[in-house]
Amino acid sequence: MNPFKSKSERGKIHELRFLPERCDYCGCCVAVCPVDCIELEAAKLTVDYGACTLCGNCPQACPVGALVGVAA
Amino acid sequence: MIRDAYDVIIVGAGPAGSMTARYAAEGGASVLLLEKDRDIGLPVRCAEAVGAKTLASYVELNPSWIAHQLSGVRFTSPNGITFDVMTDNLGYILNRRIFDQELGRKAAQAGATVLTRAYVCGLILRADQVCGVKVRFPDGEKEIAAKIVVGADGVESRVGRWAGMRTNFALKDFESCYQVMLGGVSLETNCIHCYFGHDVAPGGYAWVFPKGADVANVGLGIAADRSDGLNAKDYLDRFLEKNFPNASILACVAGGVPAAKPLKKIHGPGVMLVGDAAAHTNPLTGGGISNAIAAGKLCGEVAARCVKQGGWSEADLAVYTKEYDANWGNHQRNSYRLKEAVHHIKDETLNKAAHILADLPPEKRTMLDVFTTTLSHEPGILIDIMRSFLS
Numbered sequence: 412m413n414p415f416k417s418k419s420e421r422g423k424i425h426e427l428r429f430l431p432e433r434c435d436y437c438g439c440c441v442a443v444c445p446v447d448c449i450e451l452e453a454a455k456l457t458v459d460y461g462a463c464t465l466c467g468n469c470p471q472a473c474p475v476g477a478l479v480g481v482a483a
Numbered sequence: 484m485i486r487d488a489y490d491v492i493i494v495g496a497g498p499a500g501s502m503t504a505r506y507a508a509e510g511g512a513s514v515l516l517l518e519k520d521r522d523i524g525l526p527v528r529c530a531e532a533v534g535a536k537t538l539a540s541y542v543e544l545n546p547s548w549i550a551h552q553l554s555g556v557r558f559t560s561p562n563g564i565t566f567d568v569m570t571d572n573l574g575y576i577l578n579r580r581i582f583d584q585e586l587g588r589k590a591a592q593a594g595a596t597v598l599t600r601a602y603v604c605g606l607i608l609r610a611d612q613v614c615g616v617k618v619r620f621p622d623g624e625k626e627i628a629a630k631i632v633v634g635a636d637g638v639e640s641r642v643g644r645w646a647g648m649r650t651n652f653a654l655k656d657f658e659s660c661y662q663v664m665l666g667g668v669s670l671e672t673n674c675i676h677c678y679f680g681h682d683v684a685p686g687g688y689a690w691v692f693p694k695g696a697d698v699a700n701v702g703l704g705i706a707a708d709r710s711d712g713l714n715a716k717d718y719l720d721r722f723l724e725k726n727f728p729n730a731s732i733l734a735c736v737a738g739g740v741p742a743a744k745p746l747k748k749i750h751g752p753g754v755m756l757v758g759d760a761a762a763h764t765n766p767l768t769g770g771g772i773s774n775a776i777a778a779g780k781l782c783g784e785v786a787a788r789c790v791k792q793g794g795w796s797e798a799d800l801a802v803y804t805k806e807y808d809a810n811w812g813n814h815q816r817n818s819y820r821l822k823e824a825v826h827h828i829k830d831e832t833l834n835k836a837a838h839i840l841a842d843l844p845p846e847k848r849t850m851l852d853v854f855t856t857t858l859s860h861e862p863g864i865l866i867d868i869m870r871s872f873l874s
């Protein structure tokens with residue numbers, strides 16, 4: 412189970428963490444990011460943390476818990 | 484091998500991109516089709532079910548990519564009541580790796596240049612007009628000019644956003660999915676099997692699609708706003724534990740499906756979007772293969788026509804949004820309304836309806852009998868759900 416996940420992820424988060432070993436490069440996170448700050452090359456994912464607004468969308472959409480929101 | 488300029492550049496070689504490339508090339512345009520992965524058709528982020536009718540009207544059927552023939556849908560209610568609805572020649576489970584490759588090959592045959600390991604990392608814009616793409620190859624970056632750029636870049640599409648369109652999805656209109664290919668399972672039916680229920684897949688459903696005698700695509704999708712601390716993989720682990728505790732996992736994959744209303748605009752100055760990139764999926768069933776193919780053909784034809792007529796401004800390309808909407812807009816809007824209704828239906832209501840239907844003798848389970856039975860009880864909505872899955 413995911414140590415960072417909790418119900419309070421719905422909505423704003425305090426910190427965003429990427430766990431590359433879990434990532435399947437499926438693009439769900441990119442699809443729901445309102446500020447387009449995630450780049451997904453074939454098997455390389457980069458988050459522009461400077462542009463991220465910590466909206467909490469991508470941890471909700473990630474099917475495998477590779478992007479996790481640390482609750483405030 | 485690659486030129487500095489093409490009439491049409493298509494980003495993404497899924498079914499939507501390959502069909503667009505084929506029809507743009509057949510219409511006389513010079514076409515470049517770019518795919519970031521190293522193989523067209525891999526990885527397969529799909530349960531591979533497709534309706535027979537639409538497929539046959541857009542591509543020549545080929546046994547090399549048909550894995551299994553389907554003759555019905557089996558529904559399982561939240562409390563485990565099961566009933567089948569049978570229809571002849573309902574559809575197929577594809578072998579998408581081969582199917583996608585075949586569509587890519589058809590684009591090449593039509594004259595398009597196809598290239599893999601070509602990641603498009605941005606657009607060339609002049610004023611607001613899209614004039615080409617920036618491509619990252621393994622050995623460096625290159626700018627390539629185009630009159631029209633088509634974003635067929637799937638669910639993770641950014642082409643529209645680079646061109647200033649808002650194409651990101653709201654959580655409630657996005658299904659977060661996880662799927663495994665199971666081996667060593669015994670499946671006695673030629674039905675696709677759908678399971679509903681809040682504990683199974685909140686805001687979505689779980690599927691078991693037979694791919695052969697002992698192989699099946701087994702997965703589920705949940706509405707991204709409903710995950711409540713559990714993600715799609717957690718739900719699937721639970722489902723497998725309950726239904727297939729001893730099966731082997733031959734492949735596993737994560738993925739997402741748009742479950743949205745049609746976008747207001749799928750074109751801009753020098754740019755068009757198609758397939759998942761344009762939310763061209765059925766919001767209720769999550770099916771997107773046939774939509775991608777159909778819209779791809781239209782998109783390619785419009786691109787070729789505009790190149791020929793010498794105009795690719797926003798106004799010139801508006802015909803694409805208009806024709807998509809005229810052909811498929813209402814169907815997508817209806818499916819969206821149904822999806823919204825289904826997501827708010829209570830488990831008990833589904834259980835009650837399933838109970839009524841399960842009492843129908845199998846030979847009376849034609850759509851018409853099911854229809855009249857549910858009408859005389861409620862909720863009639865179940866009928867609409869089934870219709871969606873059977874079309």
Ligand SMILES: Cc1cc2nc3c(=O)[nH]c(=O)nc-3n(C[C@H](O)[C@H](O)[C@H](O)COP(=O)(O)OP(=O)(O)OC[C@H]3O[C@@H](n4cnc5c(N)ncnc54)[C@H](O)[C@@H]3O)c2cc1C
Pocket residue numbers: 494495496497498499500517518519520528529530531532533601602603604635636637638639640660661662702737738739740757758759760764769770771772773775
């Ligand atoms: C788990 C799951 C199960 C599904 N099951 C079914 C089903 O049973 N039946 C059905 O009809 N539909 C199903 N779908 C939906 C279906 O898979 C899609 O609708 C369909 O693949 C859409 O085709 P497309 O061509 O639009 O996009 P895709 O097939 O996703 O193709 C997009 C391509 O663009 C490439 N790309 C993306 N960005 C770039 C870039 N910047 N540069 C270059 N290339 C790029 C990608 O690598 C990809 O190859 C399912 C989806 C999922 C996730």
Ligand code: SF4
Pocket residue numbers: 433434435436437438439440441451456472473474475476477478737
């Ligand atoms: S949604 Fe999750 S698994 Fe998919 S690409 Fe993003 S981080 Fe990776």
Ligand code: SF4
Pocket residue numbers: 427440443444445446447448449458462463464465466467468469470
């Ligand atoms: S938290 Fe929101 S803004 Fe930040 S990367 Fe995820 S989706 Fe984008």
